[in-house]
Amino acid sequence: MTIPDYFEFACPVKIVSGHTALPNIPHEMGLLGARRALVVTDRGVEEAGLVKLVTGVFAGDDRSLGGVFSDVPPDSSDEVAARVVRAYREGGCDCLLAVGGGSVIDTAKAANMLLGTGAKGLLELQGAERLQGRMPPFIVVPTTAGTGSEVTMAAVIANTAKRTKMAFIAYNLFPDVAILDPKMTLSMPPMITAATGMDALTHACEAYYCLQKNPLSDAFAVAAIDLLMEHLVPVVRDGSQAASRLAMANAALMAGIAFSSSLVGVIHALAHAVGAVAHVPHGVANAILLPWGMEYNIPKRASEIAALAPHLRVKSLTGEPSRDAAAAVQAVRNLTSSLNQLCGLPRTLKQAGVTRAQLEEIAATAIDDGAIAMNPEEVDFDDALTLLIRAY
Amino acid sequence: MAVSLDELMPRLQHQAKLGVARTALVALGVGFEFLSRHSEEMQREIADWEEGRTLAIGVLPRGPRVTIRKGGRQLEMLGGDAYHADGAELKVMFKNVDAALLVLTGRIGAHTAFAEHRALVHGEIAKAMQANRAMAIVVKYLFPGVMLRSITRRMPVFSASELLLKARLYAVIGPFLARGLFK
Ligand SMILES: NC(=O)c1ccc[n+]([C@@H]2O[C@H](COP(=O)([O-])OP(=O)(O)OC[C@H]3O[C@@H](n4cnc5c(N)ncnc54)[C@H](O)[C@@H]3O)[C@@H](O)[C@H]2O)c1
Numbered sequence: 001m002t003i004p005d006y007f008e009f010a011c012p013v014k015i016v017s018g019h020t021a022l023p024n025i026p027h028e029m030g031l032l033g034a035r036r037a038l039v040v041t042d043r044g045v046e047e048a049g050l051v052k053l054v055t056g057v058f059a060g061d062d063r064s065l066g067g068v069f070s071d072v073p074p075d076s077s078d079e080v081a082a083r084v085v086r087a088y089r090e091g092g093c094d095c096l097l098a099v100g101g102g103s104v105i106d107t108a109k110a111a112n113m114l115l116g117t118g119a120k121g122l123l124e125l126q127g128a129e130r131l132q133g134r135m136p137p138f139i140v141v142p143t144t145a146g147t148g149s150e151v152t153m154a155a156v157i158a159n160t161a162k163r164t165k166m167a168f169i170a171y172n173l174f175p176d177v178a179i180l181d182p183k184m185t186l187s188m189p190p191m192i193t194a195a196t197g198m199d200a201l202t203h204a205c206e207a208y209y210c211l212q213k214n215p216l217s218d219a220f221a222v223a224a225i226d227l228l229m230e231h232l233v234p235v236v237r238d239g240s241q242a243a244s245r246l247a248m249a250n251a252a253l254m255a256g257i258a259f260s261s262s263l264v265g266v267i268h269a270l271a272h273a274v275g276a277v278a279h280v281p282h283g284v285a286n287a288i289l290l291p292w293g294m295e296y297n298i299p300k301r302a303s304e305i306a307a308l309a310p311h312l313r314v315k316s317l318t319g320e321p322s323r324d325a326a327a328a329v330q331a332v333r334n335l336t337s338s339l340n341q342l343c344g345l346p347r348t349l350k351q352a353g354v355t356r357a358q359l360e361e362i363a364a365t366a367i368d369d370g371a372i373a374m375n376p377e378e379v380d381f382d383d384a385l386t387l388l389i390r391a392y
Numbered sequence: 393m394a395v396s397l398d399e400l401m402p403r404l405q406h407q408a409k410l411g412v413a414r415t416a417l418v419a420l421g422v423g424f425e426f427l428s429r430h431s432e433e434m435q436r437e438i439a440d441w442e443e444g445r446t447l448a449i450g451v452l453p454r455g456p457r458v459t460i461r462k463g464g465r466q467l468e469m470l471g472g473d474a475y476h477a478d479g480a481e482l483k484v485m486f487k488n489v490d491a492a493l494l495v496l497t498g499r500i501g502a503h504t505a506f507a508e509h510r511a512l513v514h515g516e517i518a519k520a521m522q523a524n525r526a527m528a529i530v531v532k533y534l535f536p537g538v539m540l541r542s543i544t545r546r547m548p549v550f551s552a553s554e555l556l557l558k559a560r561l562y563a564v565i566g567p568f569l570a571r572g573l574f575k
């Protein structure tokens with residue numbers, strides 16, 4: 001293994017994982033010097049009864065909740081983040097407690113940036129590593145096992161007025177604590193379980209071969225893939241097993257740690273664009289694009305993709321990098337095919353509701369995505385369009 | 393108070409590095425300006441940039457910088473002062489002069505610099521990616537083939553007219569560099 005000439009790695013998030021992790025929230029708040037939290041969540045999470053589980057752990061504690069904000073929509077925006085800030089101030093809060101999937105966590109990150117910087121709007125904070133100072137205490141309880149946003153330094157939020165997506169990358173965007181409790185993901189329906197799990201697998205695979213891969217991100221990526229290959233199909237088949245849910249939560253978290261350092265490439269660039277243009281859920285788009293994006297990078301990264309083959313449970317390896325890399329891609333195709341049979345996870349962009357006429361707009365959007373710069377192989381408009389046509 | 397050689401040398405080296413970075417940034421600015429007039433590839437790339445879009449590339453904390461502005465259908469270099477750079481809507485600032493020199497002297501590509509967290513971006517990431525593509529065109533004309541081989545993900549192919557354009561850019565860049573150095 002060659003160590004890159006230069007890399008950066010950070011994961012300053014305290015991780016509390018286990019079947020009884022949830023009751024630790026007030027204690028963790030105390031360690032952060034916080035006394036009153038605003039819960040940020042969405043309707044789906046609330047309706048699944050998960051907010052009640054969180055509010056319940058404050059019974060008899062000095063620490064309390066200053067409110068519950070449950071209005072986070074799927075394509076959350078700066079306006080929603082501003083409303084979270086208002087609720088935080090009105091509730092006299094000193095800590096954010098995000099309870100949800102990537103949409104909720106990213107919204108809470110955006111609100112935290114506004115609170116920590118005092119900025120008037122998110123537009124003035126867009127960019128990479130430009131944030132300064134410490135943000136208020138921030139605890140995350142993920143309810144999907146996919147985005148890994150609980151341990152990443154990135155957030156994406158829509159700008160309502162300009163109708164664009166704003167991206168934020170900064171070391172001070174990391175939450176302080178991630179609470180992984182399987183009770184929080186037990187209620188996830190099979191389709192969301194499969195899609196978010198494939199998001200995690202995409203993070204781990206892209207992290208393993210993209211430009212800023214390094215020994216630390218590699219270790220997390222490979223561990224995540226092993227766990228995902230063991231638990232994803234069983235948990236989609238039967239989501240009631242808490243042990244598998246906990247394993248999936250850890251896998252998604254490790255994949256998040258991996259990609260927060262080594263970043264993701266063309267698959268995510270395309271998936272973000274498919275989401276923006278055709279509103280396909282992030283995990284679904286990744287599941288469709290993962291084999292195509294891996295295959296596209298084989299000419300540049302055959303050895304790295306081949307090294308993933310045993311972790312993707314390829315049985316017979318040839319020792320020849322491009323053949324083993326192709327086998328790794330086939331293993332991913334087999335996996336998405338199983339998930340398709342189990343829960344109907346789409347395998348093509350067409351099945352996901354994308355129209356042929358949207359592909360050009362998606363390609364144009366994708367080449368403006370930050371992830372495109374991290375892909376080992378060059379990707380121009382024509383390359384992006386070719387990939388989309390293949391995945392169509 | 394007397395300054396020892398041990399203290400002086402790093403300062404002189406630092407000043408020398410800043411000088412090289414300043415010169416390279418001027419070359420980059422001239423490249424943007426020249427190619428926006430003469431390269432169809434660059435003209436296509438910046439066609440959708442709105443009028444007045446400004447991009448600054450520079451070195452933190454108080455190093456040299458160059459600011460480029462879209463005016464009409466072309467790009468113009470606004471100069472190397474902080475005044476212009478601070479007002480730019482998109483700023484790509486290298487964390488230090490050593491990081492800047494890796495890119496500006498053709499030792500690593502801009503995409504590698506982003507991946508390695510060598511620079512901060514103030515502004516829209518989508519616009520930074522557009523600027524990155526435009527910069528890749530400048531780099532293609534500015535650096536010799538041997539360097540391009542190691543810093544690009546896909547080796548650029550030059551048509552005969554593009555090769556001629558490369559030679560013309562080299563010819564105009566000399567005097568600009570001299571002016572940039574002594575400004
Ligand atoms: N910041 C990052 O590092 C990062 C990384 C990847 C993705 N993302 C972002 O995350 C978002 C996607 O997040 P996601 O995939 O977690 O989905 P999500 O947060 O959008 O949730 C999807 C749906 O699942 C429901 N849900 C969530 N948990 C549930 C549970 N336990 N039981 C029942 N229903 C539940 C939600 O109510 C929602 O309707 C995208 O916006 C994507 O851009 C961010």
Ligand SMILES: [Fe+2]
Pocket residue numbers: 147199203268282286
């Ligand atoms: Fe993702």
